[in-house]
Amino acid sequence: MNINVINATIQTTSADAILVGLFKGGEISPAVISATDKALNGSISELLRANDFRGELNEAAVIYSHGAIPASRVIIVGLGKVEELSLERIRQTSATGAKKARELGCKVIASSVFGAEAVEISSAAQATIEGVLLGSYRWRKNHTSPVERGDIESLLLVESDKGKISAVESGASVGQAVASGVYRARDLVNQSPNIMNPGGLAQAARDMAIEAGVQCTVHELDWIQAQKMTAFLSVTQGSAYPPKFIVLEYKGSDAEPLVFVGKGLTFDSGGISLKNADGMEDMRSDMGGAAAVIGAFEAIAKMKLPIHIVGLIAACENMPSGTAYRPADVVTARNGRTIEIISTDAEGRMTLADALDYAAEFKPKAVIDLATLTGACVTALGQNVAAGYFANNDSLAQKVDEASRASGEKLWRLPLYTEYRDKIKTDYADLKNSGGIGSGVGSSAVFLEEFTSYPWAHWDIAGMVLDKTGPTAYYPLTHPPHIIRGATGFGVRALVSFARNWA
Numbered sequence: 001m002n003i004n005v006i007n008a009t010i011q012t013t014s015a016d017a018i019l020v021g022l023f024k025g026g027e028i029s030p031a032v033i034s035a036t037d038k039a040l041n042g043s044i045s046e047l048l049r050a051n052d053f054r055g056e057l058n059e060a061a062v063i064y065s066h067g068a069i070p071a072s073r074v075i076i077v078g079l080g081k082v083e084e085l086s087l088e089r090i091r092q093t094s095a096t097g098a099k100k101a102r103e104l105g106c107k108v109i110a111s112s113v114f115g116a117e118a119v120e121i122s123s124a125a126q127a128t129i130e131g132v133l134l135g136s137y138r139w140r141k142n143h144t145s146p147v148e149r150g151d152i153e154s155l156l157l158v159e160s161d162k163g164k165i166s167a168v169e170s171g172a173s174v175g176q177a178v179a180s181g182v183y184r185a186r187d188l189v190n191q192s193p194n195i196m197n198p199g200g201l202a203q204a205a206r207d208m209a210i211e212a213g214v215q216c217t218v219h220e221l222d223w224i225q226a227q228k229m230t231a232f233l234s235v236t237q238g239s240a241y242p243p244k245f246i247v248l249e250y251k252g253s254d255a256e257p258l259v260f261v262g263k264g265l266t267f268d269s270g271g272i273s274l275k276n277a278d279g280m281e282d283m284r285s286d287m288g289g290a291a292a293v294i295g296a297f298e299a300i301a302k303m304k305l306p307i308h309i310v311g312l313i314a315a316c317e318n319m320p321s322g323t324a325y326r327p328a329d330v331v332t333a334r335n336g337r338t339i340e341i342i343s344t345d346a347e348g349r350m351t352l353a354d355a356l357d358y359a360a361e362f363k364p365k366a367v368i369d370l371a372t373l374t375g376a377c378v379t380a381l382g383q384n385v386a387a388g389y390f391a392n393n394d395s396l397a398q399k400v401d402e403a404s405r406a407s408g409e410k411l412w413r414l415p416l417y418t419e420y421r422d423k424i425k426t427d428y429a430d431l432k433n434s435g436g437i438g439s440g441v442g443s444s445a446v447f448l449e450e451f452t453s454y455p456w457a458h459w460d461i462a463g464m465v466l467d468k469t470g471p472t473a474y475y476p477l478t479h480p481p482h483i484i485r486g487a488t489g490f491g492v493r494a495l496v497s498f499a500r501n502w503a
């Protein structure tokens, strides 16, 4: 979608539809609405008087202009109560408006900055663009049939006050960069694991790197062996696909880097500790952490943030076979620690152990890993409610909280209590890879902690990478009447917020 910011009034802009937001409570107060209403000879007032529209959150109505203004349609979207307006509501309502416009077959739309009366203008512009773009996402790469209605081709973001144009422009360009990263992460997760296999993921990282102007190195099996990443290698040994160790680097400054590590299981069957068949296809999303890292790199590079970041992905597949690792195996991680395998389905922490240990080579200021690590985290915080995070450093935790708040991606801190360490003790090795039922999401986090030596945060995003409760306004991918399983791109927005505050 083409996006342009223009200095004009919405009611005089030519488009297939103009989008305007309206608060609950009835009166036509904000300037944009009253001017549009006047130009339409009171059609919006009439709609309200008839009680056909109340301004409820995400309510949408269409008015035809009959030539009273250059645009043929006006799409009115309810913003809810003015005192409850938030950036999250701006994202949702602008997404609702864009989806309505696409349904009607509109190709060129014009929108005011949603919620600009109540929120700082450049953040409101960013949120409006994020909503329009994220709500317009669809997954069509593996379909051969055409869509019934094509995509919106062009969006004009209209601001009448010349003094606000540069703030709107900068917010819109941030929104576009963020959305391009989220689109990329969604595409990677939605792509099937026979295509998005470890080699496919490595190629996708290279493609992003070339497009966004960042460095990408893909290490092959021999390098991984030379690094003695035996914990990572044990997971991949049952798969026919060779593993890849992906390194991304964006150098917007000479400072020591921030390192983002993404869990990159292109498919998690559970291995010998095989998962149930029901819903196993969702394990296409077990590289959602890697996808978020790749998407965040794209956005950060496009925004040219003055920071130094490194991205690490140990990409492989977890399969049962005659060469697969097995429960009772003992393997030696890169840092020399021995691990007894209890469950081959606790594979993510094995791959992350070696990637986290390798991260120390970059002398990082901080490391954040993103992983679809545990069902226990989903049980604790709920599907599509919040990701859990752990941190060994309070000031880093505070920055994670700020990034969560600013981006609208919910992350809730969980404790690294020493009691969890007892759960992964074993007589057979230094530690075991699973504490078993009842050991809590914390036992997976203290396992990872064993491989860290720097300020570190671990985000368990297992319940967030697929939209299973939607459709919501800007997570629009659904497959009724089956389970809903579209990728959200979760993590990109929070990582970008984190990076912007870090800069």
Ligand code: BES
Pocket (backbone or CB within 6 Å): 268, 270, 286, 343, 345, 346, 347, 348, 372, 373, 374, 375, 376, 378, 433, 434, 435, 436, 462, 463
């Ligand atoms: N990839 C899964 C975690 C997961 C579960 C992600 C549900 C998304 C949705 C992970 O590798 C896994 O299998 N975890 C096990 C760990 C257990 C064996 C200790 C789990 O949570 O059951």
Ligand code: MN
Pocket (backbone or CB within 6 Å): 268, 270, 344, 345, 346, 347, 348
């Ligand atoms: Mn698993």
Ligand code: ZN
Pocket (backbone or CB within 6 Å): 265, 268, 286, 345, 347, 348, 372, 373
């Ligand atoms: Zn997994």
